[in-house]
Amino acid sequence: MGIARQAAPQEATVNGTPRLTVVTPQGDPGPVPADEDMAALVRAVATHADRQAFAVLFKHFAPRVASYLRRGGMPAASAEDLAQEAMAVLWRKSASYDPARGGVATWIFTIARNLRIDRHRRDGASGWSFVDFENDERPDHPDPAASPEERLDERQREARVRTALRALSAEQVRVLQLSYFSDSPHSEIARELGIPLGTVKSRIRRALITLRRLIDAPTP
Amino acid sequence: MIRHHPDDALLLGLASATLARGPAVVVAAHAERCPRCRERLRQLDAVGGALLEAAEPMVLAPGALARTLARVDAIEPAAEDAGAASPTTAQARFRAGLPVGMAWPRCLSDSVPDGWRWLGPGMRWSRLTLRADPAANVFLLRIAAGKNLPTHTHAGIELTQVLYGVFDDGRKRLDAGDFDETDATIRHRPVVQPGGECICLASVEGRVVFDGLVARALGSLVGM
Numbered sequence: 001m002g003i004a005r006q007a008a009p010q011e012a013t014v015n016g017t018p019r020l021t022v023v024t025p026q027g028d029p030g031p032v033p034a035d036e037d038m039a040a041l042v043r044a045v046a047t048h049a050d051r052q053a054f055a056v057l058f059k060h061f062a063p064r065v066a067s068y069l070r071r072g073g074m075p076a077a078s079a080e081d082l083a084q085e086a087m088a089v090l091w092r093k094s095a096s097y098d099p100a101r102g103g104v105a106t107w108i109f110t111i112a113r114n115l116r117i118d119r120h121r122r123d124g125a126s127g128w129s130f131v132d133f134e135n136d137e138r139p140d141h142p143d144p145a146a147s148p149e150e151r152l153d154e155r156q157r158e159a160r161v162r163t164a165l166r167a168l169s170a171e172q173v174r175v176l177q178l179s180y181f182s183d184s185p186h187s188e189i190a191r192e193l194g195i196p197l198g199t200v201k202s203r204i205r206r207a208l209i210t211l212r213r214l215i216d217a218p219t220p
Numbered sequence: 221m222i223r224h225h226p227d228d229a230l231l232l233g234l235a236s237a238t239l240a241r242g243p244a245v246v247v248a249a250h251a252e253r254c255p256r257c258r259e260r261l262r263q264l265d266a267v268g269g270a271l272l273e274a275a276e277p278m279v280l281a282p283g284a285l286a287r288t289l290a291r292v293d294a295i296e297p298a299a300e301d302a303g304a305a306s307p308t309t310a311q312a313r314f315r316a317g318l319p320v321g322m323a324w325p326r327c328l329s330d331s332v333p334d335g336w337r338w339l340g341p342g343m344r345w346s347r348l349t350l351r352a353d354p355a356a357n358v359f360l361l362r363i364a365a366g367k368n369l370p371t372h373t374h375a376g377i378e379l380t381q382v383l384y385g386v387f388d389d390g391r392k393r394l395d396a397g398d399f400d401e402t403d404a405t406i407r408h409r410p411v412v413q414p415g416g417e418c419i420c421l422a423s424v425e426g427r428v429v430f431d432g433l434v435a436r437a438l439g440s441l442v443g444m
Contacts, residue, residue, distance in 0.1 A: 051289065058285050063277030070278055080280055084288040091292045102262060106269030113268065117237045118352070152259065161266040180236040180268050181275075201229065208228035215263055 035158065038104035039097075046094035054091060061105070062087050065112045072116060073183030086112045103158045164214035172207040179204060222254050224398040226379070231257060235264035242356030242423035246379040249325035249421050250399040308332055314346070322384040322419060333360065342367035348421075361420045363387065368411040376425025378402045385418030387411060 038060075044053035066083035070076060089111050090097075097107055152160065165173060175189055182188045189204070190197045226247045233239030234247050251257040314333040315324055330351040336344040342364030350356045360383075363369065380400040387394055389408035394400055402408065412418040 054289070055285055058288060061272075062284060062288070063280055064272050064275045066280060067275040067278040068272055071275070076278075079278070080284065083278075083280070084284060084291060087288050088291045091288075102266055103269055105273045106266045109268040109272040110265055112272070113235075113237045152263075157263055158266050158269075161263055162270050165267065165270055176267065177271055179232060179238065180271050185236075185238060204232070205227075205229055208232060211267070212228060212260075 035099075035103040035105075039099045042090070042094050042097045042104055045091060046097065054087075057090065057104075058087050061090075061108050065108060068109075068112055068181055069116060071181040074116075082115055083112070086115055089115070100154050102154055106158065160215045164211055167214050168207065168210060172210060175203055175207045176211070221395075222256070222397040222399075224392065224394060224400060225254060225257055226250055226399050226401065228260070230379075230401070231260050232264055235261055235268060240356065241350050241353035242358045243377075243379050243425075245325070245327045245331075245350060245356075245358060246381050246421055246423045247399075248327035249381045249383070250397075252325055252327065253323075253397050254399075310335075318419070319384055319417065325381075325383070325421065328421075331358070336362060340367075340370075343369065356423065357425070358421070358423045361418075361422060363410070363412045363418050363420075365412055365416050365418075366414045368409055371407060371409040373407045374402055374404055374424065376403065378422060378424045380420050380422045383419045383421055385416050386413045387418045387420075388413065 041053040041057050044050035062083050065086045066079045069079035069082050086108065090108060174192065178188050179185045186197060186200045189200045230247050234244055251261055310332050314335060332349045334347040336346050339345050344362045346360045348358045348360060350358060382394045382396050382398045384396050387410045389410040391408060
């Protein structure tokens with residue numbers, strides 16, 4: 001993804017809160033770590049408790065998870081503590097990581113998100129959604145409503161999502177970032193975009209409609 | 221065939237964990253049986269992953285990796301799933317009284333139903349206490365075949381997932397698996413089809429407001 005990761009250092013933090021940089025619409029693809037490589041590292045952790053592989057994953061993801069949690073309003077020390085916990089969950093649950101379900105970044109996002117929800121119930125946190133996806137893994141009970149275009153494979157999905165994010169306007173990406181990362185998304189979106197609180201919902205809706213359209217009908 | 225789905229904003233709320241637990245379980249109960257919404261949630265999780273990938277890394281204190289490894293070493297692997305949710309006896313007893321063929325949503329596995337209470341002729345309801353958020357306003361409604369709820373509107377946003385049976389409120393027909401979102405702008409009179417009873421899972425933001433004196437008394441009687 002085209003991300004100005006190395007923005008001017010003085011912009012890196014605002015009042016001690018890490019800033020998220022906006023995905024530039026026509027930015028260069030950027031060196032996204034290949035998902036297969038990441039998946040291989042998770043497998044190495046799962047199969048022979050490979051600490052070297054874990055260190056690579058940690059170096060890449062822990063600072064981003066901490067940033068995500070910090071952005072969600074958590075004090076720096078707690079964000080760091082929970083980022084460590086998220087990585088510890090990755091270690092413990094590495095055997096259950098299923099690349100067919102999503103990329104490693106997506107999996108770690110769900111771990112961090114679930115930890116953020118259930119801070120008091122760490123032991124239960126694993127990852128993915130608290131929606132039960134079991135029905136998808138029962139090919140003997142195919143759902144007639146599940147037409148092929150409603151079920152993407154992981155690679156298609158991740159590629160389409162990334163392409164779609166690049167095609168959104170900077171403002172729409174910002175709306176999504178705040179929706180995912182902020183503790184009070186609506187008021188922050190209103191403030192940043194300089195719009196009344198009452199119109200935030202429709203902005204989010206519009207960003208989601210555009211996102212959906214781009215994912216459903218990707219331009220070649 | 222599921223025809224009525226939660227909108228993308230609600231699914232985003234679930235994916236970003238910004239939705240309160242009450243509405244979240246209703247949306248989750250829908251997604252459990254809706255392949256389309258599960259795919260949408262996967263996409264929204266992937267959006268979260270892509271945004272995480274794009275986040276400005278935070279500088280961690282020295283030794284963070286070592287401390288994480290120490291944490292990993294300190295964990296007894298066997299202790300992990302000890303807290304796995306098993307239905308409470310209250311829930312098991314309650315579920316035994318449900319119609320055969322009605323699946324209990326997995327997202328309600330750690331909820332405690334109060335038990336059915338009379339709401340009106342052919343109408344019963346039960347509060348559901350969620351372990352993760354005991355104050356959440358979540359309940360089940362059970363309406364007999366051919367009966368209807370009084371005409372009412374809503375003080376806040378109400379989410380409904382049909383778990384069993386069919387009802388029609390004049391706006392649309394909702395079958396088992398369908399999802400509905402209503403608010404103060406909607407006045408409706410849900411009527412259950414004559415063929416069989418209907419059970420819905422609902423979460424309300426405000427208090428449900430019934431029209432009419434009797435209905436109002438009824439509503440306040442049950443604390444709705």
